[in-house]
Amino acid sequence: MKVKLLFFAALREQLGRPTEELELPTNVNTVAALLDHLRARGGEWGRVFAPNRSVRAAVNQDMVQSEARIKAGDEVAFFPPVTGG
């Protein structure tokens, strides 16, 4: 299934891209599984998504926890804890 990934702030800079269209295997159907999938790319991906780094996720523009489901066509965003205001 195809999903759209978005990266913001420090993650966007470190990964060198703001967005990516990605075809996922059917068993990658939660945010946690997607994180494992991205981490497995190695290099910068392993560092950005290292378990000790604080990364937040949103699915279709709603903040979610890592157990949240993802489905075809979803917009999944990853970003650091927010610092507005």
Place this chain on the structure above:
Amino acid sequence: MKIAVQREDFDLGAEVRAISKNDKIGAVASFVGLVRDVRMTLEHYPGMTEREIGKIVDQAAKRWQVMDCTVIHRYGELAPNDQIVLVAVASAHRGDAFAACEFIMDYLKTRAPFWKKEHRAGGGTWVEARAADDQAADRWKQGER
């Protein structure tokens, strides 16, 4: 209700007047956040930002009497002393206006998807989230006020 995420500056007086037109309104509380010390770039997540701020305002309106409300948050390049954010709440009485304004601001700091990058002589640095901001938002859950 007005929620705006914009590059442009805003005029506090004009925004307060715009939500003061109903003669049942007896109080408008407003907060303006400014850039301190250093030049910065503010990035946000278009679409989600407006949605998150909308949810925060809805929560405030369930808890206090909010007769009108304006939230403006800027993004892009900002210099020391520039205005970053405005929260203004209109209500019949000051208690609701003060509380809702502070609640919206505290949640905005921890929920709205904005990120600050500070530009100092050595280069740009992304600002780290502060535990104190999480604690400020959490106070509202514990019924301390």
